[in-house]
Amino acid sequence: MTDRRTDAISELRPLVLDLYEHPMSGEAIEARSLDIIDREIKSDRFSADEWEIVRRLIHTTADFTLIDLVRFSPDAIDAGVGALESARPIFVDSNMIRSGLSLARLRQVSPDYSYEKLICHVADEEVSTRARESGLPRSLFAVKKSAPILDGAIAVFGNAPVALLELNRLIVEEGIRPAVVIAMPVGFVHVVESKVELMSLGVPYVAIAGRRGGSPLAVSTIHSLCNVALRKKS
């Protein structure tokens, strides 16, 4: 004879116990996730290397609509892979991106990568002061401060459209040419224009058209470019 109360409580068997019984590593979960994406969506509009990036953007957000929003310049992947192999500095527009980037992964591509090559000035005191004085966003002055390293660098935007606008100006007015631009700022003001302008300038880019974007998408793109670089190596 079973006590129904006890039954009711025992129904609350935590789901994680199944995982304890049949362990699955983070890598195995990731592989299964990518399989699910490949099963649920087919696309022949991307090259194999591009698809490596697109499916990881979907993996990062569980958002299949991104497939219609990703834009590559024709030279984007070669430029990105080459820049990573040469351990070019990586400018990022937020500390979340710096924190999300895997130094281990970057160092697999080039042992010359170190934390110091991930450049983010948005929280610098001096940048704050200039923003306050001018009435403009901090992200703009973070780009200005990075200008000396931006030529030939990997420039990554997952937040701040004004930062991307300022990079666009540096490209047009000061002849700075980043190796590749990851153009994924997000939001409602200046965002669409910042990407449209960037895509018109003739520099290599991976972009998310429209308002969408975000730090995890930007991080994911760099990690995918690392994967493409590593596959070419092996």
Add this chain to the structure above:
Amino acid sequence: MTDRRTDAISELRPLVLDLYEHPMSGEAIEARSLDIIDREIKSDRFSADEWEIVRRLIHTTADFTLIDLVRFSPDAIDAGVGALESARPIFVDSNMIRSGLSLARLRQVSPDYSYEKLICHVADEEVSTRARESGLPRSLFAVKKSAPILDGAIAVFGNAPVALLELNRLIVEEGIRPAVVIAMPVGFVHVVESKVELMSLGVPYVAIAGRRGGSPLAVSTIHSLCNVALRKKS
């Protein structure tokens, strides 16, 4: 007589120059963004405090579909605000979240907040070792290691569904009761179940139902709860 070539080049007037002429601060851009959201979408299904959170989730991702996916327990906001005012520890499942959280904002709500109250063990050597030995994800052991501080804490998930599953087990099997759970892991494996289970346990939560989620959403929720707390103060 105008030289057409010169004209074509001068068309490349960088857009950011408009901003130089009419400066707009980060705060002003944010306010305008929130106005755009309020104009583009109307919802009467949320309380004013809930809407503070929902519209910032939209602001963070430019994704209006989130409005149909956000879930609040009835006590979520009071519990979250109370926990922040008491400077309860904040467990986070990724270093990106720790990096994204504004200590300045948290300290406005309670001066007792310090960086040490933002707990993330996912990159600890010991956690790595246990994951490797067991064939389970690191995020699970990061939660286990945090168990001593989870009762009464704010528990924030923007990445790892397995971490949330392990928290669910601690709640069921070990009687741990977080003050509030921000349940926004993202992806394709274990994600949906981890949230369904959490929402059944009777602890306060803010969740994104389904596969969607992410670190910026989790960070945004905490910042919005801070805003609600600060508004109540003033």
